[in-house]
Amino acid sequence: xxxxxxxxxxxxxxxxxxxxxxxxxxxxxxxxxxxxxxxxxxxxxxxxxxxxxxxxxxxxxxxxxxxxxxxxxxxxxxxxxxxxxxxxxxxxxxxxxxxxxxxxxxxxxxxx
Amino acid sequence: xxxxxxxxxxxxxxxxxxxxxxxxxxxxxxxxxxxxxxxxxxxxxxxxxxxxxxxxxxxxxxxxxxxxxxxxxxxxxxxxxxxxxxxxxxxxxxxxxxxxxxxxxxxxxxxxxxxxxxxxxxxxxxxxxxxxxxxxxxxxxxxxxxxxxxxxxxxxxxxxxxxxxxxxxxxxxxxxxxxxxxxxxxxxxxxxxxxxxxxxxxxxxxxxxxxxxxxxxxxxxxxxxxxxxxxxxxxxxxxxxxxxxxxxxxxxxxxxxxxxxxxx
Numbered sequence: 165x166x167x168x169x170x171x172x173x174x175x176x177x178x179x180x181x182x183x184x185x186x187x188x189x190x191x192x193x194x195x196x197x198x199x200x201x202x203x204x205x206x207x208x209x210x211x212x213x214x215x216x217x218x219x220x221x222x223x224x225x226x227x228x229x230x231x232x233x234x235x236x237x238x239x240x241x242x243x244x245x246x247x248x249x250x251x252x253x254x255x256x257x258x259x260x261x262x263x264x265x266x267x268x269x270x271x272x273x274x275x276x
Numbered sequence: 277x278x279x280x281x282x283x284x285x286x287x288x289x290x291x292x293x294x295x296x297x298x299x300x301x302x303x304x305x306x307x308x309x310x311x312x313x314x315x316x317x318x319x320x321x322x323x324x325x326x327x328x329x330x331x332x333x334x335x336x337x338x339x340x341x342x343x344x345x346x347x348x349x350x351x352x353x354x355x356x357x358x359x360x361x362x363x364x365x366x367x368x369x370x371x372x373x374x375x376x377x378x379x380x381x382x383x384x385x386x387x388x389x390x391x392x393x394x395x396x397x398x399x400x401x402x403x404x405x406x407x408x409x410x411x412x413x414x415x416x417x418x419x420x421x422x423x424x425x426x427x428x429x430x431x432x433x434x435x436x437x438x439x440x441x442x443x444x445x446x447x448x449x450x451x452x453x454x455x456x457x458x459x460x461x462x463x464x465x466x467x468x469x470x471x472x473x474x475x476x477x478x479x480x481x482x483x484x485x486x487x488x489x490x491x492x493x494x495x496x497x498x499x500x501x502x503x504x505x506x507x508x509x510x511x512x513x514x515x516x517x518x519x520x521x522x523x524x525x526x527x528x529x530x531x532x533x534x535x536x537x538x539x540x
Contacts, residue, residue: 199447
């Protein structure tokens with residue numbers, strides 16, 4: 165719930181230059197290792213959007229898989245394997261999939 | 277219909293696309309940055325202790341206080357409904373305060389900052405403590421998401437929790453700097469629990485797996501834990517206290533607590 169609150173706080177800020185805008189669409193990217201369950205996030209979004217004055221907003225969730233790469237040679241480490249490079253033995257580093265981001269908004273604004 | 281001048285024409289609108297690309301944790305990250313800088317100024321070693329309910333987090337801190345004399349330790353304890361853990365730590369000799377979270381299953385940086393403001397004894401003790409333990413709410417998911425300004429993350433994992441917790445909760449163990457395997461005195465009664473299997477699973481989710489084993493209530497195996505604490509302490513001492521940043525000086529000039537005393 166606190167993450168959805170944070171989402172709407174960011175939407176509020178993004179809409180400041182567009183005071184007459186209606187929020188149509190929100191795209192959020194959730195990493196596999198972000199610790200966020202997408203369906204719970206969606207439920208919280210639908211529960212809060214009316215209260216946060218965005219009743220018509222649709223939510224699109226984009227799932228981002230975790231990607232581990234060797235720090236030394238950039239070889240990818242497969243899911244479930246030891247976090248050590250299969251080619252050179254170097255330590256693996258998480259390159260993507262551990263965050264949650266507000267990526268994009270679509271607004272409807274008066275065309276004057 | 278037009279709702280601007282009442283002319284009755286169909287309303288003309290257009291769609292505007294806005295790329296944002298902002299982390300939903302950015303506010304917490306900013307709060308954590310302020311805490312981290314303040315910890316550095318105080319020269320205190322801040323550690324975020326996480327783990328399941330009943331994994332032995334409080335018992336570990338009680339044993340730590342027994343071993344270190346309890347005079348140089350401060351703590352906050354996150355709990356949904358009670359102050360039991362903070363009370364135990366106070367009795368053990370730490371300067372501690374509770375953070376009662378209600379329905380929230382984790383601590384965030386703002387909660388920690390508020391606790392340090394709301395409990396003057398705790399804020400005061402920070403100036404002469406070596407360690408500040410943030411005992412998080414018992415939970416293996418959400419606490420791992422929120423930066424609290426800590427120097428390192430410690431995860432307590434009890435032998436009674438089974439061997440596959442690292443695989444089931446990779447987010448927690450991915451972020452751990454140290455796993456403390458607790459209640460190891462029970463291992464003789466748990467024939468299906470293999471420490472080697474736990475280590476194997478950790479190596480699949482934790483980039484630099486490091487685990488120590490102890491039985492806190494029996495004060496068994498504490499030496500390795502105390503040595504790890506000293507390593508963390510040495511890192512802080514090697515760098516020395518940081519000078520206040522412009523941001524913190526600005527906050528101080530707005531009437532917040534002095535930067536050299538407590539948090540706020």
